[in-house]
Amino acid sequence: MCKTLDVRGLLFRYSTRGEEIGPFTFSADCGQIWAVLGNNGAGKSTLFSLLADSRRPGGGTVRVSGSVEYVEQSMAIPGHVTVQQTMDYLALLRKLPKDDQSAAISRALEAVDLDDLRNQQVRSLSGGQQRRLVVGQALMTRPDLLLLDEPTSGLDIDQRAKVRAAVARVSADRTVMISSHIIEDIAGLATHVLHVRNGQQLFAGYTDEYFRAVEDTFPIGATHSDPTVWTTAFRAWNGGGEP
Known part of the structure; x- marks a missing residue:
């Protein structure tokens, strides 16, 4: 498996607000679909702009093997x-x-x-x-790395399903990272999770590991493709709130 992305200690400082996001440390391989989760304002879009080299980081490194395309919301x-x-x-x-x-x-x-x-x-x-x-x-x-910022925002259920199917089709030979507040659109699709809260990385890794850490909060008999499980896991990691 080829490694597409390697991030080490990545930071960004907002000069006008005096705030900082990061550090982020994770790596991603070809064929993986990453769900980037977090409340509004958590820093997901800023992270994408750093990965796409649209902003200059305040520290750390981003190494991309190949090309990047960033589709903004x-x-x-x-x-x-x-x-x-x-x-x-x-x-x-x-x-x-x-x-x-x-x-x-x-x-x-x-x-x-x-x-x-x-x-x-x-x-x-x-x-x-x-x-x-x-x-x-x-x-x-x-592109070897495809960044999608809220690709299904504002769409109805049928339209969202078709966008989701398109993402699944194109993920085989590249890394896809998706930020979304619509849990149904990533449940059963994402192989990995990057969870961000208030600019800080809470978790980065396989979805199974993300769930395993908080599985005692799940409804009995629920599966990892169930949106309810994703929402429950998000709240447990995030300390409440909605995606």
Whole structure:
């Protein structure tokens, strides 16, 4: 198994607020899906921006073997263009070799199940399809590390299920890290957990280990794919509150 990410003692200091997050220490391998859990304001998005090299750390190291794509929660695509035009433009921005662009676009759209919607305007897509397009455009470069910040926020149950299925499909040969406050969208999907509270790393490791530490709080007969178990484990680790 290949190691994609190695983080050691990573810190960040907010100069205007005088606050600090970290230190973070963990490593991630290809094929793993990490659920990054924490309350709003815990530091999840800041951590992602550090991993994507969008912010300068205050200490520690981040080593990524390969390329990184960071899909922010706020990322949106203009509605007046088609799916194909969107991908063509973003392929140019990423400076993909001209001879590789067509294959890269097809591969990315197939991965998120949008290949048959190439000629539709983005505004005509459902919310879930638009979110899958945002994920798909990040796949053109075949990133080794894919960071998804709240990819299902604001979507209905069916749309969330399709985004979740797309994430599962693309995780086989890369590391995927997902921050989400919707427990149902990571239960049974994530192989690992990184739990952050008030900027501090509480846990980083396999989901089984995350659950084992607090399993005496679970309902009898519950399984690790049960969202109730995830919520219970989160509260036990977090000292209360909601994801």
